Amino acid sequence: MTVSSSGNSSLVEERRRAIERCIDWVETYGRQRMEEDGSHHDYPHVLKLDRIEFVTTTSSDSDKNAAPMVGLFAKESIRKGDTLVTIPEACVLSESHPLLMDLARVCIDSAMKAFRDNLTTQWKQKSNTRNPWNSFANEQSQGRVLCLDELRLALQLTLLVYAHRVKASIGGTLGDAATHFKSYLEALPPSYESLIFNWTDEEMELLKGTACHAVALRLRREVEENWEQSFASVLEEYLQQQLQPNDKVDSTLLKESYFHAICSIYSRMHSLDAANFASTTVTAETNTRTLCPLLDMLNGDKEYSPRCNVHVLHYPGIHVAVQATRDIAKGDEVIFSYGQISSQVFVTKFGFVPVASTTGKPLIDGLDVVHVVPPPKLVWEEGDERRWKSLTSDKNKVLERRHLTEFPPEDGTPFAFMGSPIDMAKVRGSESWRPVYLNNLHLYALFSLSNDDGAEVVVEPFEPGSIILDMIDYRLDQMPTIDDDLVSNASGNKKTAILCRMLEREILTMWRHAIAKQYECYGETSPTTGKKYLPLRGQKEGCAVCQTAFSGPLKSCTRCKAVFYCGRGCQKEDWKAGHKEACKPVSS
Numbered sequence: 001m002t003v004s005s006s007g008n009s010s011l012v013e014e015r016r017r018a019i020e021r022c023i024d025w026v027e028t029y030g031r032q033r034m035e036e037d038g039s040h041h042d043y044p045h046v047l048k049l050d051r052i053e054f055v056t057t058t059s060s061d062s063d064k065n066a067a068p069m070v071g072l073f074a075k076e077s078i079r080k081g082d083t084l085v086t087i088p089e090a091c092v093l094s095e096s097h098p099l100l101m102d103l104a105r106v107c108i109d110s111a112m113k114a115f116r117d118n119l120t121t122q123w124k125q126k127s128n129t130r131n132p133w134n135s136f137a138n139e140q141s142q143g144r145v146l147c148l149d150e151l152r153l154a155l156q157l158t159l160l161v162y163a164h165r166v167k168a169s170i171g172g173t174l175g176d177a178a179t180h181f182k183s184y185l186e187a188l189p190p191s192y193e194s195l196i197f198n199w200t201d202e203e204m205e206l207l208k209g210t211a212c213h214a215v216a217l218r219l220r221r222e223v224e225e226n227w228e229q230s231f232a233s234v235l236e237e238y239l240q241q242q243l244q245p246n247d248k249v250d251s252t253l254l255k256e257s258y259f260h261a262i263c264s265i266y267s268r269m270h271s272l273d274a275a276n277f278a279s280t281t282v283t284a285e286t287n288t289r290t291l292c293p294l295l296d297m298l299n300g301d302k303e304y305s306p307r308c309n310v311h312v313l314h315y316p317g318i319h320v321a322v323q324a325t326r327d328i329a330k331g332d333e334v335i336f337s338y339g340q341i342s343s344q345v346f347v348t349k350f351g352f353v354p355v356a357s358t359t360g361k362p363l364i365d366g367l368d369v370v371h372v373v374p375p376p377k378l379v380w381e382e383g384d385e386r387r388w389k390s391l392t393s394d395k396n397k398v399l400e401r402r403h404l405t406e407f408p409p410e411d412g413t414p415f416a417f418m419g420s421p422i423d424m425a426k427v428r429g430s431e432s433w434r435p436v437y438l439n440n441l442h443l444y445a446l447f448s449l450s451n452d453d454g455a456e457v458v459v460e461p462f463e464p465g466s467i468i469l470d471m472i473d474y475r476l477d478q479m480p481t482i483d484d485d486l487v488s489n490a491s492g493n494k495k496t497a498i499l500c501r502m503l504e505r506e507i508l509t510m511w512r513h514a515i516a517k518q519y520e521c522y523g524e525t526s527p528t529t530g531k532k533y534l535p536l537r538g539q540k541e542g543c544a545v546c547q548t549a550f551s552g553p554l555k556s557c558t559r560c561k562a563v564f565y566c567g568r569g570c571q572k573e574d575w576k577a578g579h580k581e582a583c584k585p586v587s588s
């Protein structure tokens with residue numbers, strides 16, 4: 001992120017002042033802790049933010065009315081191991097916070113019961129799936145927007161945000177908690193334009209064809225449904241009890257508060273280790289999902305990105321600390337790792353794609369998933385679960401869609417996920433080695449060939465490699481190509497969608513080559529599309545062999561300097577395939 005002077009200046013100013021008030025509030029509680037307990041010698045509270053500053057960034061420059069976003073920057077050089085800031089536990093918003101514990105009992109439990117009853121009712125109508133509540137109750141979100149404890153925290157935050165907005169008219173626990181967290185609530189962005197729940201139809205359209213698209217649609221639908229089917233009535237009833245007899249709950253404001261809370265939790269929540277959470281009132285079962293003021297203003301990147309320079313430590317019963325994991329130069333942004341997640345999760349969770357700072361192109365790693373769906377001639381039909389079962393070598397193990405990917409692209413569509421550039425290199429190098437997801441694709445292709453009940457129509461030749469390549473081509477056809485101009489002219493969510501598509505095209509292109517190599521389909525003509533697989537020099541830019549463009553800097557043939565490759569492997573391959581004869585030294 002870069003520092004910006006653009007955006008709506010009054011909104012920027014408002015948020016800046018709110019963040020300053022939040023800093024004062026955190027300092028007050030830090031000081032109080034130092035006065036009250038003796039532990040401060042070992043774990044001193046880092047009071048003044050004299051080493052870092054909050055600066056408005058350009059993330060919202062596409063829309064001048066968009067909420068101003070901030071990032072943390074080093075005001076002076078910081079040494080590895082230094083503590084940058086500490087957040088006293090009293091300021092950490094969690095279900096186990098003493099001011100919020102009652103709320104769980106009197107309202108959140110019943111809201112969650114309504115949610116569970118609805119899930120179970122829906123499940124009974126679709127008997128072929130397992131009851132989604134079971135996995136959900138085991139702390140797994142199973143493709144849902146939020147897992148159980150996160151959802152509970154989101155509901156609490158909804159009530160706090162609502163109480164804060166209607167001010168003094170709410171009494172009791174909720175009033176006290178909203179007053180305590182007032183400075184924090186005000187420092188949150190007023191809206192979340194970049195989050196997938198708030199993308200416009202036009203922005204969503206650009207995402208079409210990528211692995212994120214169907215996921216995003218599902219998440220957006222789920223948030224709406226949860227509200228309509230489970231939470232609205234319970235929260236409204238609870239609030240009605242808290243208000244003065246003549247006050248009415250404002251349903252529109254309540255729904256807005258819910259959506260704001262969902263976005264806050266989804267993009268800013270921080271998990272603290274259950275065993276370590278040692279506030280005096282906490283029991284072993286208490287969840288540790290938290291919102292940590294100021295700490296949640298840290299922008300992030302992929303786990304192993306060299307830009308990440310801090311981590312978070314929890315000192316139970318004392319505070320949460322941000323510590324430098326490397327030296328940070330004056331003026332550098334302070335960046336936290338958002339964890340081992342794929343670029344597609346970055347898009348659906350945080351609304352941006354991590355990019356390499358040198359090229360501005362997406363960073364690819366083994367986690368990035370791409371879905372491969374069969375061309376229309378190989379359709380998935382009702383009842384195909386039975387056939388998937390028959391594909392596993394272990395007859396006791398049922399091969400399910402969830403074994404293939406975390407992201408079903410569309411309900412009822414077969415798919416596979418493909419990641420890891422390392423796997424791609426291995427597939428190209430060895431006829432016999434296939435990662436499990438490619439094996440599943442292979443099995444799917446074989447299965448399509450062998451089925452004789454007429455569910456699918458497969459044209460000749462019956463060859464799994466060509467079917468897999470057709471699946472890849474089908475996906476590529478759904479995502480139009482992207483040129484650099486398109487990327488540089490786009491901003492905000494449009495840019496995010498374009499980068500996401502660019503990333504998936506790149507991965508598919510690499511895999512296309514690896515698979516054509518393994519199945520020896522070079523130069524073959526696709527039975528379904530009539531196009532040739534992998535023309536050796538089909539593209540102007542990118543590696544002459546595999547055509548990948550941005551996974552690394554391209555190197556030219558040292559002899560003729562006319563042909564470019566991504567690495568030694570492709571160069572050797574091309575040499576054998578005919579470049580040896582064509583190559584003329586530059587000087588001759």
Ligand SMILES: C[S@@+](CC[C@H](N)C(=O)[O-])C[C@H]1O[C@@H](n2cnc3c(N)ncnc32)[C@H](O)[C@@H]1O
Nearest residue numbers: 059069070194267268296297298299300350352
């Ligand atoms: C935990 S918050 C970070 C603080 C946030 N910038 C703010 O103003 O409060 C996460 C959100 O910040 C933005 N963000 C974080 N890291 C980013 C990055 N490297 N590039 C672009 N946006 C980023 C995304 O909108 C994301 O959803």
